[in-house]
Each structure stands twice: as structure tokens, then as C-alpha cells.
Amino acid sequence: xxxxxxxxxxxxxxxxxxxxxxxxxxxxxxxxxxxxxxxxxxxxxxxxxxxxxxxxxxxxxxxxxxxxxxxxxxxxxxxxxxxxxxxxxxxxxxxxxxxxxxxxxxxxxxxxxxxxxxxxxxxxxxxxxxxxxxxxxxxxxxxxxxxxxxxxxxxxxxxxxxxxxxxxxxxxxxxxxxxxxxxxxxxxxxxxxxxxxxxxxxxxxxxxxxxxxxxxxxxxxxxxxxxxxxxxxxxxxxxxxxxxxxxxxxxxxxxxxxxxxxxxxxx
Amino acid sequence: xxxxxxxxxxxxxxxxxxxxxxxxxxxxxxxxxxxxxxxxxxxxxxxxxxxxxxxxxxxxxxxxxxxxxxxxxxxxxxxxxxxxxxxxxxxxxxxxxxxxxxxxxxxxxxxxxxxxxxxxxxxxxxxxxxxxxxxxxxxxxxxxxxxxxxxxxxxxxxxxxxxxxxxxxxxxxxxxxxxxxxxxxxxxxxxxxxxxxxxxxxxxxxxxxxxxxxxxxxxxxxxxxxxxxxxxxxxxxxxxxxxxxxxxxxxxxxxxxxxxxxxxxxx
DNA sequence: TAATGTGAACTCTTTCACAGCA
DNA sequence: TGCTGTGAAAGAGTTCACATTA
Numbered sequence: 001x002x003x004x005x006x007x008x009x010x011x012x013x014x015x016x017x018x019x020x021x022x023x024x025x026x027x028x029x030x031x032x033x034x035x036x037x038x039x040x041x042x043x044x045x046x047x048x049x050x051x052x053x054x055x056x057x058x059x060x061x062x063x064x065x066x067x068x069x070x071x072x073x074x075x076x077x078x079x080x081x082x083x084x085x086x087x088x089x090x091x092x093x094x095x096x097x098x099x100x101x102x103x104x105x106x107x108x109x110x111x112x113x114x115x116x117x118x119x120x121x122x123x124x125x126x127x128x129x130x131x132x133x134x135x136x137x138x139x140x141x142x143x144x145x146x147x148x149x150x151x152x153x154x155x156x157x158x159x160x161x162x163x164x165x166x167x168x169x170x171x172x173x174x175x176x177x178x179x180x181x182x183x184x185x186x187x188x189x190x191x192x193x194x195x196x197x198x199x200x201x202x203x204x205x206x207x208x209x210x211x212x213x214x215x216x217x218x219x220x221x222x223x224x225x226x227x228x229x230x231x232x233x234x235x236x237x238x239x240x241x242x243x244x245x246x247x248x249x250x251x252x253x254x255x256x257x258x259x260x261x262x263x264x265x266x267x
Numbered sequence: 268x269x270x271x272x273x274x275x276x277x278x279x280x281x282x283x284x285x286x287x288x289x290x291x292x293x294x295x296x297x298x299x300x301x302x303x304x305x306x307x308x309x310x311x312x313x314x315x316x317x318x319x320x321x322x323x324x325x326x327x328x329x330x331x332x333x334x335x336x337x338x339x340x341x342x343x344x345x346x347x348x349x350x351x352x353x354x355x356x357x358x359x360x361x362x363x364x365x366x367x368x369x370x371x372x373x374x375x376x377x378x379x380x381x382x383x384x385x386x387x388x389x390x391x392x393x394x395x396x397x398x399x400x401x402x403x404x405x406x407x408x409x410x411x412x413x414x415x416x417x418x419x420x421x422x423x424x425x426x427x428x429x430x431x432x433x434x435x436x437x438x439x440x441x442x443x444x445x446x447x448x449x450x451x452x453x454x455x456x457x458x459x460x461x462x463x464x465x466x467x468x469x470x471x472x473x474x475x476x477x478x479x480x481x482x483x484x485x486x487x488x489x490x491x492x493x494x495x496x497x498x499x500x501x502x503x504x505x506x507x508x509x510x511x512x513x514x515x516x517x518x519x520x521x522x523x524x525x526x527x528x529x530x531x532x533x534x
Numbered sequence: 535t536a537a538t539g540t541g542a543a544c545t546c547t548t549t550c551a552c553a554g555c556a
Numbered sequence: 557t558g559c560t561g562t563g564a565a566a567g568a569g570t571t572c573a574c575a576t577t578a
Contacts, residue, residue, distance in 0.1 A: 024476070213291070310558090
């Protein structure tokens, strides 16, 4: 998902797998909690449980960072916190701008976990002149006309997009042109960016749809009737066979039989 | 090489890879946009571009659903919209409760993409009595005392947790006990749930940390030098070696029988 | 003795490349 | 001819199981 850099072939001096990187924040959070309780050391088993992974995976993950544990004992909590923080780049300050101060943008601005861990909300930006100057979560909203200036002055390299989908790509383009190289996108749209720019997306609707898929499957597992799918749109003649094959599948039947026409949805 | 074990039988409808499931919503969104523009058919190449994936992956994904395309032509948009919707379980109605109506919960309640696609906000629930009865996004907030009753009456199987981290597990337990089997967790904490319950998490802080990791790496590629790590916490005696290595600003924690080149953290 | 660190096996995912069909 | 559908190869990620070591 992250925009790739060119694949480094042989000399993997720093080749921490992406899957491992994605778990480091989880370990860090668990370790921070232990640290606050003044726990001095922790075993891979305990830490893994706290982070919600299995211990073999955790040990493998840590092995990419180096040998930071002590056999027969475990890991030193403080030391690991530091090492992971450093690995994640959290020992430095990351100014962040949030673009689009609607309900979501405002909620993000006020989100506590934001300020912690080296992330600092450098600016809130919105296109609505009525918002300009209004403080949100204690930070005055600035107008998007000044976006480029703000990015440049604060040396911002991480941008959060919380605008409507329709303008997200345009905002993204401006952010990138102004020097932002990492984007967290909350708008339900695919962003295209040049090489070297990372995009991660957070999409409520997608998450729900994935849950619905599994939910449906659970429901379909119970013995019972196979509800024949109602009114499918006219299939292309060529797909007849495929359609029939698909019909062999179990339909979810939690409640009344479905029978929706193809859904139509706005972004 | 191949064991005698055969692969999936021709009749699928089951065994759709998780990675594929996670992309179906993306395809669906792109297809819906095409549908609104009354585009009748689309090639794998075009659709892949719109969804931000490559066409081989898209075709492989669709092959798990069945043969819904027409060689030499492409895919019928309406038909695919329907098939994917059905596969994802979006042809039925999914009542959802949101627990924790703070800034984020309120933003989620008002999120448009929520209501669309078969998801319906059945109830907003908050523990604060002062919130009870107050409408948020047009829906009156109900008190958490009534959580079980609400879940049961509306037949809710999907819950969204937007509470503070401290109470998320307790809320989760109550949701699950009341019959919820899919949870979308916005609280920055690991939830433990019994088998059969799906949890997906959305974590702003984690996403930012992942971006910071890559950002740091980009920065490290330039001549600019990151200052020597300030005061690392006292390392456990056993970790001396690792500490010294870290202090040297060299990264090669990984030792290797495989002969790792001495870590080239580009200066 | 207890717990790390890690090759090796295994599973999942992506990509390739082309046969097959409209 | 053009595009889908899919085996096969390649690559990533996970799990196993045990040698290693404090």
C-alpha cells in the first residue's frame, strides 16, 4: 500500500519488513504502559500478549532491529522503548498539518494521541473563509490559500487530509508540490502521488464492508435455507454460466431475505 | 514440487483470500463512480487504474468471485457492482451502534459514507448522562445502561467503539456479551475477544508512526546527518554490545552468519 | 534453566506470461 | 484482435522448533 521506493536488491542494510514496521507502534504502546508501571523487564511471551500478537512473531520482529534481549531473562523495557522509538523516528519532532477542518478534522485536531509521541499539529487548514481564524482544539484555523507558505515555514513533511473526497486529490497535489512526502488520507478516494511520497489511508467505509463480509459468512454458516438471490441486474449474456455458479454459494440470512437492487452510493 | 493435494475445487464462493476481500470495497467504489457516469463496461486495466491497483491483481481478485468478465471486452459495470455488493453482504441492511459519542464518535455519526451501502446507524450510545437524549447528527444519544437492550432490539451485529482507551475493553465485552460479533475499534488499545468475533482497528497514532518511519528513512538518505542519539536509557548489562553499536550511530544490529555488510546507514 | 534468536518450512500474496475465448 | 482467466513462479510474511546463551 505504501508507495514503494525502488526495491533494494541485495544490500539490505536496513531492510525491516513492512509488516514488522506496522507492528512496532503496537509494541511501543505496550512497552510504554509497562514502563509507566515501572516494570523493568518483560518476556517475549508477556509482551506479545499485551500487544496482541504471538511471541514467535514478536521475537522475529525484534530480531530485525538487533539483539536487544537477554536470553533467559527477556527484554529491558526502557531500553526497548528507546530503541523502537528511535527506529520509528519518534525521537524527533514531526510537525503535521491537517487539511479539512470539518467534523472529522476537528476530531483529529483534538485527538490526544496526536500530540504525544513526537507529532505536533503545526497547522489546521480549511478552504472555508468562515473558518479562518477560528480556534479548533486551541489552534486557529488558517485559510488554504496559505497552504504552501505554512508547509514551507514549518518544514512540514506529513499531511493529513480530512477533506471531502471531491477535493482530496487537489489538496494532495498541493501538499506534495509544497514538499509534503507523507500523507494520511481520510477521504474516501484513491490518491495518486509521485514516487517517493507515501500515502496511507484510513477508510471507515472500507473497514465496515470488510466486517460485513465476514459477518455475512458467519450468518450463512448456520444450517438453513439458501435464499435464492433476488433480482440480480441483467447479466451480460456471456456471464450466464458464471452467474449460476455463483448462485451455488450460500446467502446470508440473518433477517428477511435480501433482495436489493444494486446499491447506489455517494462517495 | 506440488504435493498431491489439489487446490480449491471449481466451485468457490468460499475461500476468498483476505487480501482480496480488503480490496473489494475499493473496486466497488470505483465501479459505483463508473455506474453513475453510465459507463456500461470497463476493462481490467481501466478499473485497476481507478482503484489504484494493477490489473493482474484485479483480474486475479475477480477470478475468486467467478468469471464475470467478457474476454475481449471487459466487465459489465452494473453486473459487477451487484456481484461485489452481494459478496460483501451489502445487499442487506446492517444496523450499527456507535459507542462513545465524543468528538470522534460524533464525527463518525455524521459521516456520510456510513449511512450509504447498507450500513445504518441504529443507535448512538454514551456513558455520560448529560449526553442522553441529545441529538447528534440527528440521532438521539442513548445511555450506555441500555446498551444490551438496544443491541438485542435492533439485532445489531456490528459495533463501533469510539470511547477512551481505558473503557474500550469493558465496552467491547458488553457488546460481545450482548451479541455483537464484529467490532470496529477506534480506541488506541488492543481488544481481546472470543473466537468468532472479528475486530478491526483504526488507529491514527499507529498510521502516523508508520509514516514517520518511512519519512525518517527518506531524510536519512540525504547528506544531512541526524544528530547522535541523545542519552539512551541505561542498557541492561547484557545489551552492552547492542548499546555501543547504537551509540556509534550504526545500525547493524543484525549480525549475520549470512555475512551482513556493516550497516550502511547512508550518512 | 529459561527465554532469546533464527534457519527452515510453510502459507499467503503478488506478479508473470500466455492460453483461451468472445 | 483484444482482453479475460489462470497456472506457475516469485516474493512476503508467519510459524515451527531448537540450538544457543546468559
